[in-house]
Amino acid sequence: MAGGNTGGASGEALLEVREVWAGYHDLDILQGVNLRVERGRIVTIIGPNGAGKSTLAKAIFGLVRVRRGEIRFKGADITGAKPSRIVQAGLCYVPQERNVFPNLTVLENLQLGGYVLGARSEARIREMFEMFPVLQEKRHQKAGVLSGGQRQMLAMARALMLDPEMLVLDEPSAGLAPNVVEQVFQKIRDIHRSGRTILMVEQNARRALAMSDWGYVLDMGKNAIDDAGPRLLENPRVVELYLGTLGAAAGGRGSAGAEA
């Protein structure tokens, strides 16, 4: 755990979070969090409810104000930067809930994802339809009528519109049926295989850590433990603290990821 902040190997750090304090109003949810994601990796953040996992994702994109500390992407400081700048730099975000525009059509959702592309977005939309065929079928339907799985696919496609180097996914399996969860994780593996770096916040800890190069455990807004994904699964402290109940819930299926 000590020395783990090298991310398990000596690759180039794509995203770095250094001593970040952030929260709402006067309450700091994050209290000095560190995180390092190397290019080409899948990194997962787990932790109990209220640990600050989603807050960390939001802080990266400026949805929560960072009071202290620094966030760097490709070496450049993006702390508090406008999201339009962050996404153009190649870092895109799939929020947990409300991650589509429900009253816009599937096609319009993708057009919004490519907002900064202007006219170039048309070609990219065709690529997205190849990658997510179900979205092509439904392209003129409102996103609000899609099933949970289709909506998650649309949310990922919207975030991929800018062809980002790195994707941040907040609880991609939350609220989905077990067979749909499998499809979503398969898609995430595909996205990773196409050369993208992935940072995930997941409640479904066992499954997410099993496919991750590195995992971070957050607790009370601080780093608790971090280690290689599979090793973290065997860490007695992690098993005792988080996987015991979370694993059982994941075994119960579907109910595991209701929280932010």
Place this chain on the structure above:
Amino acid sequence: MLQFIANGVVVGAVVAVTAVGLTLVYSILKLTNFAHGDMVTFGAYVALLLNLSLGLDIWWTLPPAFLAGALLGVLGDRLIWSRMRRRQAGSVSFIVASIGLALALRNLIVFFFGAQTQHFRLPVEMRQPLGPLPVKLTPDEVHVIVAAVVLFAGVHALLRYTTIGRAMRAMADNPSLSWVSGVDVDRVITWTWILGGGLAAVGGVLYGMIRPIDPNMGWFLLLPMFAAIILGGIGNAYGAAVGGVLIGIIQEASVMFLPAEYRLAVGFLAMIAVLLTYPRGLFGERSLT
């Protein structure tokens, strides 16, 4: 009966034009703007100034009135609303500030133009009822209806088929997702005020063609505007337009049975009746179009 419906459509067209602007601002900026009525009044007085002092034909005052209203809207955002958003003011603060702005605007108008009732200088023939029709309508009234239809077609096309319109609908739908999608939020806000303020001002000019102009005209129009957007489904631009026309018809038709002073109350009763049956309004909430 037909005559009252025709009158209602004319009044409703004006309510619809102004209500669309109110609902755009509400759904995109989450601002219940009580100053919207006085932005309507402002438009009427801009036109009055151009009409009386420069002798400009009333129809030619529409573009400058739109621009002036748009400018007022954008200026209000730069001076007041953007600062309040940055300080994360609560929604009640926004409402109270908008009431303050409403009073300030109205009294500025009284200061510069006086409190007396005034009229546009319109060609006399425009006030003569049109030829053999089952109802009595003047050319001006017909023009008001046509103008409302044209304006609404423009708003529809903008929201549906342009990038900025799509971004406006996205902001109404899910502001934080728009933000993290890289949408230029400031640009969307500016356009919302251009449309909202512009439509308010143009609505004021149209209203001044069918009713006397005085500093309270917009404030009193605020009630039917709110009734219209609630009736149509809060935040829905089409609902606001249809709701506006319905409120106009209901109010004018009530004159058959009740003294004319009760018109506003009847509009509200109709709104309550609809909400008891369709609690989310005729077109449902949240969706801008």
